[in-house]
Every structure is written in C-alpha cells, then in structure tokens.
Amino acid sequence: MAIQEKVQSDTQLALELKNVSVFYGSFRAVADVSLPIEKNKITAFIGPSGCGKSTVLRSLNRMNDLVVGARVEGQINYNDKNLYDSDVDPVEVRRRIGMVFQKPNPFPKSIYDNVAYGPRLLGIKKKDVLDDIVESSLRGAALWNEVNGDLNKSGLALSGGQQQRLCIARTIAVEPDVILMDEPCSALDPIATQRVEELMRELQDQYTIVIVTHNMQQAQRASDYTAFYNIRKTIDDGIETRWGELVEFNETKEVFHNPAQQETADYIAGRFG
Amino acid sequence: MSPEKKKMKNSSIMSDEQQFYKHLQARHRRGRIGTAFNMLSIAVAIFALIALFYNVANEAFGTVGIVNTIEPETLTNGRPLDDLSNDELSTILADNVGNRLRVLIRDTISQVAVDEFTSATVADIVGDANVDPVIADQLLKDITVEQQASLLANYASTDTLRDLVLTEVVEQQLIASFSLSDTIFNFDAIKAEIEGTILDDYKAKSDNPDATVEIIRFYSWLSSDFISSPMSSTPALAGIRTALIGSIGLMVIVILVALPVGVGAAIYLEEYASDSFINRLIETNVRNLAGVPSIIYGMLGLAIFVRALAPFSSGLIFHYNFDVPTVDTVISRIAPLLDDEIVVTNGEIINNGDTLDTQATQRVVDTFLYFGTPTLSMMGNSPITDLANSLANALNTSVDVVQVGNSEDADIEIKGNFYTFDVVDAPVTDDIFDALMTSLIRINSFSPNGRTLLAAGLTLVLLILPIIIINAQEAIRAVPYAIREASYGLGATRWQTIWNQVLPAALPGIMTGTILSVSRAVGETAPLIVVGASTFLVTDPNSPFSQFTAMPIQIYQWTSRPQGQFADIAAAAIIVLLTLMLSLNAVAILLRNRYSIRY
Numbered sequence: 001m002a003i004q005e006k007v008q009s010d011t012q013l014a015l016e017l018k019n020v021s022v023f024y025g026s027f028r029a030v031a032d033v034s035l036p037i038e039k040n041k042i043t044a045f046i047g048p049s050g051c052g053k054s055t056v057l058r059s060l061n062r063m064n065d066l067v068v069g070a071r072v073e074g075q076i077n078y079n080d081k082n083l084y085d086s087d088v089d090p091v092e093v094r095r096r097i098g099m100v101f102q103k104p105n106p107f108p109k110s111i112y113d114n115v116a117y118g119p120r121l122l123g124i125k126k127k128d129v130l131d132d133i134v135e136s137s138l139r140g141a142a143l144w145n146e147v148n149g150d151l152n153k154s155g156l157a158l159s160g161g162q163q164q165r166l167c168i169a170r171t172i173a174v175e176p177d178v179i180l181m182d183e184p185c186s187a188l189d190p191i192a193t194q195r196v197e198e199l200m201r202e203l204q205d206q207y208t209i210v211i212v213t214h215n216m217q218q219a220q221r222a223s224d225y226t227a228f229y230n231i232r233k234t235i236d237d238g239i240e241t242r243w244g245e246l247v248e249f250n251e252t253k254e255v256f257h258n259p260a261q262q263e264t265a266d267y268i269a270g271r272f273g
Numbered sequence: 274m275s276p277e278k279k280k281m282k283n284s285s286i287m288s289d290e291q292q293f294y295k296h297l298q299a300r301h302r303r304g305r306i307g308t309a310f311n312m313l314s315i316a317v318a319i320f321a322l323i324a325l326f327y328n329v330a331n332e333a334f335g336t337v338g339i340v341n342t343i344e345p346e347t348l349t350n351g352r353p354l355d356d357l358s359n360d361e362l363s364t365i366l367a368d369n370v371g372n373r374l375r376v377l378i379r380d381t382i383s384q385v386a387v388d389e390f391t392s393a394t395v396a397d398i399v400g401d402a403n404v405d406p407v408i409a410d411q412l413l414k415d416i417t418v419e420q421q422a423s424l425l426a427n428y429a430s431t432d433t434l435r436d437l438v439l440t441e442v443v444e445q446q447l448i449a450s451f452s453l454s455d456t457i458f459n460f461d462a463i464k465a466e467i468e469g470t471i472l473d474d475y476k477a478k479s480d481n482p483d484a485t486v487e488i489i490r491f492y493s494w495l496s497s498d499f500i501s502s503p504m505s506s507t508p509a510l511a512g513i514r515t516a517l518i519g520s521i522g523l524m525v526i527v528i529l530v531a532l533p534v535g536v537g538a539a540i541y542l543e544e545y546a547s548d549s550f551i552n553r554l555i556e557t558n559v560r561n562l563a564g565v566p567s568i569i570y571g572m573l574g575l576a577i578f579v580r581a582l583a584p585f586s587s588g589l590i591f592h593y594n595f596d597v598p599t600v601d602t603v604i605s606r607i608a609p610l611l612d613d614e615i616v617v618t619n620g621e622i623i624n625n626g627d628t629l630d631t632q633a634t635q636r637v638v639d640t641f642l643y644f645g646t647p648t649l650s651m652m653g654n655s656p657i658t659d660l661a662n663s664l665a666n667a668l669n670t671s672v673d674v675v676q677v678g679n680s681e682d683a684d685i686e687i688k689g690n691f692y693t694f695d696v697v698d699a700p701v702t703d704d705i706f707d708a709l710m711t712s713l714i715r716i717n718s719f720s721p722n723g724r725t726l727l728a729a730g731l732t733l734v735l736l737i738l739p740i741i742i743i744n745a746q747e748a749i750r751a752v753p754y755a756i757r758e759a760s761y762g763l764g765a766t767r768w769q770t771i772w773n774q775v776l777p778a779a780l781p782g783i784m785t786g787t788i789l790s791v792s793r794a795v796g797e798t799a800p801l802i803v804v805g806a807s808t809f810l811v812t813d814p815n816s817p818f819s820q821f822t823a824m825p826i827q828i829y830q831w832t833s834r835p836q837g838q839f840a841d842i843a844a845a846a847i848i849v850l851l852t853l854m855l856s857l858n859a860v861a862i863l864l865r866n867r868y869s870i871r872y
Contacts (some may be wrong), residue, residue: 091766
C-alpha cells in the first residue's frame with residue numbers, strides 16, 4: 001500500500017519511533033528506542049561511537065534492509081503507517097525519506113545527471129521539466145551559483161563541500177518529506193561545514209531533517225531537538241554484551257543546558273566519549 | 274608479547290649497536306639478492322620473447338628459388354608478357370590449358386552461382402544479353418575452346434589474364450627455400466646451392482632441361498596474397514583467408530554469447546544471490562571450471578553442440594542449406610520417373626498419365642513431402658523398409674524388401690548396403706518403384722552435420738564463460754558500495770541501481786576481461802580439433818552453419834607437415850595470429866585507460 005495515500009493526520013510528527021530495536025543477526029545493536037520526530041524541525045542524534053545512532057537513522061528509511069541479516073522490531077510510523085509493515089515497499093520509503101551520507105558520494109556522472117538521477121528513476125524524461133528540477137534543486141542546495149554554466153562537469157571534480165551539497169541537491173530533487181543526514185560534515189572543513197549547517201536551516205521550511213553528528217557544537221547550533229544515545233553493557237560469564245540505548249530526548253537547549261540525566265551532562269561536558 | 278618482554282628486547286637492540294650494523298649489512302644483502310633474482314627473471318622472459326620472434330621471423334622470411342615450368346618467352350616469341358593484348362593472352366591460355374578454360378571462366382568472369390554454372394547459358398554467365406547471339410543461349414560446354422577464349426578476352430581484364438597465364442601456363446614452382454639467417458649470413462653459399470645441386474635435381478626430375486632459376490632474396494611468405502588466398506596444397510599458393518575469416522567468426526559468436534551470459538551470471542552472483550549453500554557451491558564450481566583443461570571443453574562441445582544439438586548447430590531447424598521440397602519440386606522429380614504428365618491446377622494435382630491415377634499421385638507426393646521435410650523428431654535417414662512400405666502404401670500395393678549381400682543382385686545401394694524391392698502387384702513396375710525409392714532416399718537422406726562454426730563458437734563460449742564470470746564479478750565488486758547506497762537512497766530499485774550505476778561503472782573492467790578471454794579463445798586449438806575443425810578448407814565460411822577452420826588449427830596443421838615450406842607459411846600465419854591477438858589486447862588496454870572511473 002502506498003504510504004503517502006494515508007490521510008494526513010493533524011499530528012505534527014513526521015516520524016514516530018515506538019520501541020524500536022535493531023538486530024544484526026542475533027546481535028541486538030539498539031534496544032527499545034521510542035521518540036517522536038517533529039515536522040519541519042531538525043532533530044540531532046548524538047552519542048559516543050557504537051551507541052547505535054547511525055543504526056537508528058538508517059532504519060528510518062529501511063537502508064538497513066540492504067545489510068544481510070538486519071532486522072527491526074517495534075514500530076516506525078510515518079503518516080500513521082508502520083514503515084516495516086509487510087505491504088510497504090522499501091523503494092517508496094526511500095523515495096519519501098531521503099538520505100545524505102557521511103562521505104560525499106556523487107555518482108561518477110555530470111552534475112546535471114547526478115541531480116536528474118532521482119527524477120529520472122521516477123520516470124520523468126522531458127528535458128525542460130528535468131532542467132527546472134535540476135536548477136531548483138541546485139538552488140535549494142545553495143550550489144547553483146557555483147556550478148551554473150558548468151553542469152556537464154563531473155560531480156567528482158567538485159570540492160568536498162560542494163560534493164556534499166550536490167548530494168543534498170540530488171536528495172531534494174525527488175522532493176522527499178524527510179532528509180536523513182548521517183554525519184554529513186565529518187569529511188568537510190569548518191567553512192564547508194558552516195555552509196551545510198546554514199543550508200539545513202534553509203531546508204527546514206520544507207523538509208524534516210534528522211542528523212547524526214559527533215560534533216556537539218553542531219548539534220547545539222543546528223538542531224531543534226536532540227536525542228542522546230549511550231552504550232549499555234552487561235558481562236555474563238565473562239562474555240561482554242553491548243548495545244545502544246536512547247538516554248534522553250528533549251529540545252536541544254534543554255538537553256544542553258538542563259540535562260535530565262547525569263550521563264548526558266557528563267557526555268556533553270566531554271567527560272567521556 | 275607481554276610489556277616486560279617487549280622492554281627487554283628493545284633494550285637489547287638498543288644496547289648492541291654493532292649487532293645493528295651487522296644486521297643492516299645482512300638486510301641490504303638479502304635485498305640485493307632478491308633484486309638480482311627479479312632482474313634475472315625479466316632477463317629470461319626477454320630472452321624467450323626474442324627467441325620466439327627470431328624463430329618466427331627466421332621462417333617467415335628468407336630466400337627462395339623459383340623456376341618456370343614453361344618459359345614465358347617461348348610462348349610469346351620473345352616478347353615480354355606485359356606487352357601482350359587480351360586476345361593474345363587468351364589464345365595462349367586456350368592453347369595450353371584446353372578444357373580447364375571453363376574452370377577459369379567460372380573463377381574469373383562468371384556472374385552466376387557456382388552450383389548453377391554448368392546449367393547456365395553463356396549470356397547468363399557473362400551477365401551480358403548482347404553477347405554474340407550464336408553462342409548466347411548455349412551451355413558453356415557446348416561451345417568451342419576458341420569461343421570460350423574470346424569470352425575471356427572480352428570480359429576479363431588484362432591483369433587477370435596475365436595472372437592466369439602466369440599461374441596456369443608458366444606455372445612458377447618453388448624449388449628452394451632458405452631461412453632468414455641463411456639469407457643474411459650465408460647468401461653466397463645458398464645461391465650456389467640453388468643454382469647448382471637443387472636446379473640440377475629439378476632438371477633431372479622434370480622434363481624441363483632448359484629450366485633457369487630465379488632467386489629472390491628476402492622473400493616474404495607473409496604478403497597480401499597470403500592473407501587473401503584460401504588454403505592450398507601448394508605452400509607457395511596457400512593462404513590464411515579461410516582460417517582468418519573462421520577465427521573472426523568464432524570471435525563474433527563468442528563475444529555475442531559469452532558477454533551477455535557471463536555478465537548476467539556475474540550480476541546474479543554478486544547482486545542477487547544470498548549467501549546460501551547452493552550459491553556458494555555454484556560460485557566454487559565456476560572458479561574451478563576456469564581451470565579445466567580446454568580439451569575437456571572440446572569433448573563437452575562435441576557431445577552437446579556437435580552431436581546432441583546437431584539440428585540446431587547445423588542450421589537444420591532453420592532450414593539452412595536445405596530446401597524443403599514443395600509440391601512442384603516433388604512433381605518435377607517423380608513425373609519423369611513415372612513417364613506421366615502431372616500438372617497442378619488451382620492447388621490440385623491432376624495426373625493424365627497411364628501409370629498412376631490422380632489420387633495415387635497425390636499420396637505419392639504427400640509421402641515425398643513428409644519424408645523430405647526434416648523435423649526434430651524425424652531426422653536424417655529413415656530406415657529403408659519404412660520408406661519402402663510408406664511408398665508402397667501410397668501406391669496402394671505392398672512391397673517385399675530384401676537386403677542382399679551381393680551387389681549383382683541388388684536394385685539399389687544405400688551406404689554400402691544392397692536392397693532388392695519386389696512390388697507385390699500393380700500399379701507400378703519394379704523398375705519404377707526402384708527409381709521412386711532412389712529419389713525418395715535422396716531427398717530423405719539429409720543428415721545434419723554439427724561440425725560448424727556455431728558449434729565451435731559455442732564450445733569456446735563454454736571455455737571462457739567461467740573466466741568472464743569471475744572477471745565480471747571482480748569488476749562489479751570493485752564498484753564502491755557508496756554508489757549503490759546513494760542510488761538506493763534516492764528510491765532506485767535494485768535493477769535500476771544495477772543498470773544505471775553498477776554496470777556503467779563496472780563496464781570498462783568487464784570489457785577488458787572479456788577481450789582478454791576472447792583473445793585466449795581465439796588462440797585455442799585443442800577444443801577446435803575435437804569439435805571437428807576442417808584442416809583443408811578452400812571456401813570461406815559464410816554463415817554460422819558453415820564448415821570452418823581457424824588460424825591455430827591451420828598453423829598446427831601446417832607445422833605437422835613434412836615439407837619445409839609449410840613451416841614457412843606456418844610462421845607467416847603465426848605472425849598474423851599474433852598481430853590479431855596483440856591488437857585485441859591493445860583494444861583492451863585502450864578501453865581500460867579511456868573509460869575507467871576513478872573515485
């Protein structure tokens with residue numbers, strides 16, 4: 001069934017996670033995450049390496065399906081429809097919920113073809129329609145002025161920051177509802193990072209953004225809500241078991257200035273992680 | 274290593290500076306030995322390469338001695354051949370080759386197909402309605418030699434005629450051939466030998482005591498004639514054309530079949546197959562198959578493509594080279610045998626003759642049509658008794674078929690077996706029945722021959738398929754996962770991702786590997802011998818269902834002959850083969866450099 005066809009409810013939630021656990025084979029990577037993701041807001045996932053924040057992010061558009069043995073329990077509701085219901089097509093999920101990756105990964109094609117790739121997948125063939133989409137997407141990703149007139153240049157010839165904005169342009173070309181960003185700035189220099197953060201604020205009017213970041217300042221500057229994940233472990237018969245858990249979720253300024261949990265305060269203060 | 278131990282070792286190294294220097298010397302020495310070994314390996318390889326080139330060049334070029342069976346001057350009263358007119362040249366031909374003139378006409382100026390040549394009129398043969406009206410409607414064999422010569426003079430070019438005189442009348446013969454090294458270092462000695470003992474030998478054996486020898490220094494066996502001539506039993510006239518065309522045909526079949534199948538299999542194994550037992554088994558097998566000796570593939574090809582799929586590989590099921598009999602052709606066959614007048618009017622057969630009535634004729638025609646049409650279930654020769662009984666049924670009679678051991682008692686012979694047929698009662702006599710049987714057997718005894726270009730090509734496909742699959746898998750695996758992720762992330766289906774991202778990125782690698790494996794296939798000999806490549810073929814293969822030969826086969830064949838001159842043309846063929854393979858490899862390198870994508 002088409003997930004978009006659902007009557008838009010009054011909820012302000014773009015996505016809602018209910019008791020989500022992610023498994024790789026028999027290994028439980030993340031346990032029992034419940035949190036709402038509000039429309040047209042930026043939600044940041046923070047936490048130490050291995051806490052499962054990327055895993056949760058990638059389960060939001062069923063990217064984890066590509067990993068052999070990956071499995072999700074619980075519910076991830078999008079327009080009141082669980083994304084993991086058996087009648088949901090992951091292809092449609094990914095078209096509605098786009099993704100920007102850690103390392104810029106433009107296709108080895110021209111800038112134009114990179115941006116037009118998504119619309120072409122959807123069957124748009126008319127040159128003038130594609131031209132319009134490419135221009136508006138590149139403008140939306142604040143890249144138009146830098147590449148205009150040079151659209152036939154290879155996407156790989158751009159600088160790292162430009163490549164990442166090209167990937168964002170490519171994502172918004174199919175007009176998704178939600179954009180997932182998996183540490184989008186970790187491979188970029190501070191100036192390029194700033195451009196992407198500014199861009200996120202501009203995109204916020206039209207899109208819901210979920211971002212995973214290691215950068216505390218970035219979460220503080222660029223997000224409206226923050227979810228803090230941490231690693232839990234047990235030792236049973238000398239065998240250590242680790243998994244990630246959601247520790248705290250709140251408005252960003254609350255999390256950073258008035259954390260409810262001591263471990264959140266410790267992490268933010270840089271005492272571990 | 275525990276921390277304490279590490280510390281101890283560290284300190285012992287640091288404390289013994291002398292030992293460090295001693296070790297340093299030994300380390301450098303080992304490095305020098307390794308480097309020397311590597312350079313030695315290269316030197317051996319270069320030496321082997323030079324030896325190969327020397328060997329081939331030594332055979333392919335050299336000195337030859339040529340004698341004329343008939344000296345041109347004696348034909349022309351001392352005038353050079355170049356000055357003669359068409360009429361004079363064709364007169365020389367007519368005087369010296371006699372009946373062979375018709376063959377020359379067929380091979381030079383004839384405009385009709387070879388199998389229609391003997392039944393074609395002169396006007397058709399020269400393709401000119403305005404030819405001398407006296408002979409225009411006659412068959413070539415019915416006109417005089419002078420008239421044939423005048424046809425040649427009028428319709429062939431002077432150059433063609435001069436070539437004909439040289440090859441047919443003057444008949445140059447190669448009586449001596451010496452290698453390139455002899456030509457360079459030892460020319461005076463071999464010159465004396467050719468003009469001395471070799472020429473004397475020739476004079477003694479032939480009835481040509483006045484023969485003179487022409488010595489060509491630096492004669493090249495590799496020439497445009499060599500590439501454009503078909504096989505011949507005379508080394509000097511033999512060429513590589515049929516083998517070259519065969520090899521190119523094989524190459525085309527191999528690329529057309531192996532590429533899509535191999536890439537398809539690789540895509541399945543890389544992108545679709547889950548990590549199950551079956552898939553691991555398939556993958557292991559593909560890897561092992563790449564190492565199976567090629568002659569085994571030859572046996573496989575023989576069993577599958579030559580034998581089991583003979584109707585397919587011979588073109589039978591496409592009716593290639595086989596005309597399905599029509600009512601008209603059957604009637605034209607049987608009417609003279611029955612001495613009846615049979616006509617077809619509005620699709621109905623009417624026999625006004627005495628031997629058979631119209632209904633019986635209809636049944637006989639049906640029998641001929643049935644047994645003359647090869648189908649998959651009934652192919653090749655039906656047993657003689659079946660044919661005879663069916664024919665007898667059609668004639669409303671019965672027949673006693675007796676197989677006899679002795680040809681004197683036999684009515685007809687089929688493949689060494691002798692038969693008599695006794696028709697039990699009318700309407701036809703034994704003689705007519707025998708004639709009908711012979712005709713029926715002839716159209717029924719089409720047996721497919723699977724030893725074709727197609728069967729050989731498919732065998733080579735099997736041979737290189739594992740290599741192409743493994744190679745394409747590597748190329749597909751080398752495409753970064755991030756590219757697939759990006760494509761899936763935009764809502765692409767798996768097939769869209771493969772088709773739009775993975776395949777284009779992997780294509781240069783796939784093409785490179787394919788071309789390299791194809792060049793291996795083109796150089797293969799063993800499987801082609803097993804599937805039945807011809808060793809002596811003068812007609813070009815002109816379809817996938819043709820008999821074929823290939824360059825390695827030709828080279829193998831020539832080198833195994835006793836006459837030294839065949840070794841020379843084998844060397845020339847090796848140069849052609851190596852050139853073909855090197856250019857294939859060059860294309861592979863160009864593709865890789867030009868289209869490979871760097872991330």
